[in-house]
Amino acid sequence: MPDTDMAVTADDGTRLAGTLTLPDGPGPHPAVLLLHGSGPLDRDGNTPALPVNLGPPLTAALAAAGVATLRLDRRGAGATPGRWRAAGFTGNRRDAAAALDALAAHPDVRAGAVGVVGHSEGALHAMALGSRPDVRAVVLLAGYARTGEDALRRQVRSIVATLPAPVRLLRRPIRAVSARVLARIERTGTDEARVAGVPVNARWLRENLAHDTRGDLAAITAPVLAVTGGKDLQIDPADLDVIRRLVRGEAEVHRVPDLTHVLRRDPGRHTLRSYRRLLREPVDADLLALVTTWLARRLAPAPCGASAERPTA
Structure with missing residues (x-):
C-alpha cells in the first residue's frame, strides 16, 4: 500500500498538500477523493481537539480492495499554507473540485473509475x-438534505435534549440566543467574528447557512451510498429518506444503530461529552466494510468470469 505525497494546485494557486494512497500492484487503479468534516482538518481528518482519524483506516481498507484514495490538508492545516477561516464554505468546495480534477488526471488513476467520499461537511461537497x-x-457519511440554517x-x-434536566428547562432562552447569534453572523462581511469573545468562522457560517443541499442531491445521477448514525447529534437520520427520494440514480441508505457523528458506536446515553471517550476507539469496522465493499463493487468490479456479489439496491 504505497503512500505518495501529492499536491493539488487550487484555483488561486495555493498548493494543497496531501497523500495519494495506491493499492499494491500495477495501475491504473480506480480511485476516490476523501473529504473530511469542518474546521482546520489535516489529511487524516484530525484537529488537536477532535481527532476523528478517518483517513488512515479508510484508505487502508480501500487499498486492500484495489481502490486508491487522495486526501488533503485543508488550508492552514498540516502542510497546506493559508488561513482556514478565509477559505469559507464555498472556498472548501472549490478546493475539493480542484482535487477531484487532479485525481482524475493522475496517471495511476483509471479513467472513468473515480468516486468521492465525504464525511459531515465533506459529504455536502x-x-x-x-x-x-x-x-x-458518491458516499455520504452524515450528510443532510436541507439548508445549512435548518441543519x-x-x-x-x-x-x-441531551443536557441535564435543569439545563433543558432553559431550552427556549438557549434557542433565542442562538437565533440572535445567527442573525448577527449573517450581517457580518468578514472572515471572522467574535461571539461572547470567542472567534468564529463567520464567512464559513454565512455561506453554509444559506446553502441548500437538496439542489445538489437532485442533480446526482451516479450511484449514492448514504450512511447516518442513529445517534448522530449533528445530522438528522430522517434526512436519509429525502436523500433517497431526491437522487435520480441508484441510492442506498443506511441508518446505523448506535453510530454517532464521529463514526464510532455508543450503546449508552450519547452526548457531546462522549466524543472524547469515543475518539480513543477505532472507526467502526462495520462502517468501513460497508463503504469499502460498496465502492469496490462500483469502481473495481470483478473481471468477467470471476465471481462477485450482487450489488444491493
Missing part, C-alpha cells in the same frame, strides 16, 4: 461533485 459526469460513485437549528435542539 461530495453532493455537489456528484453531478459531474466523471464521478461514478444548525436542528443540531442545537438535538444537543440541548
